[in-house]
Amino acid sequence: MRFPFMRRDHAILELEEQDCGAIAELHAEGFGRPWSTEEFESLLTQDTVFGFTAREIGNPRIGLLGFVLARLAADEGEILTVAVARSHRGQGLGRGLMDAVLRKLHGERAEELFLEVDETNAAAIALYKRLGFNEVARRPGYYEHEGRHRSDAIVMRRELRRAKPA
Ligand SMILES: CC(C)(COP(=O)(O)OP(=O)(O)OC[C@H]1O[C@@H](n2cnc3c(N)ncnc32)[C@H](O)[C@@H]1OP(=O)(O)O)[C@@H](O)C(=O)NCCC(=O)NCCS
Known part of the structure; x- marks a missing residue:
């Protein structure tokens, strides 16, 4: 198993198929x-x-x-989902996971990275802004909340490199 990125007493590892059961549980928590x-x-x-x-x-x-799942197609990356166990939030793991995606995409020479986030998700929006993402669009009323109003999806983008080599 490779250790592409380590932070304090935590390791960030490549996601493997055998992890899918555990990440489904974490996803349900988030x-x-x-x-x-x-x-x-x-x-x-x-x-x-x-x-x-x-x-x-x-x-x-x-x-x-915690885990992050992403896609890279035609120079364009997309964060599909990211979540950290409630008991371990606020310790830099979300940032470490996102950094690992950014490093991989830089290595693949991707152009840009997109994601969508619920406008009410202050923690995730703060994390993404800290990493240099900017709002580029909104999908009004995209998320449905049980017994509550609908909320917008914010589409955020981060440029990964400024210019293509000649
Ligand atoms: C969003 C999430 C992944 C963040 O993970 P985390 O490990 O707690 O985040 P980190 O500790 O790495 O925080 C990194 C930065 O994010 C911001 N941040 C994280 N949690 C925050 C909070 N509750 N309030 C405000 N800012 C927050 C801060 O800017 C922080 O940087 P700083 O500590 O240097 O100020 C986590 O809250 C989570 O799993 N939420 C549920 C699932 C989810 O909403 N996923 C995103 C869907 S788009």
């Missing part, structure tokens, strides 16, 4: 509409899809602490 293990497996078998997990070093009994 989102109202969870994705199944099978949905993650079918995404991860696509050539364009990749991801990273966060784990505690030296403590294999502790499960995954």
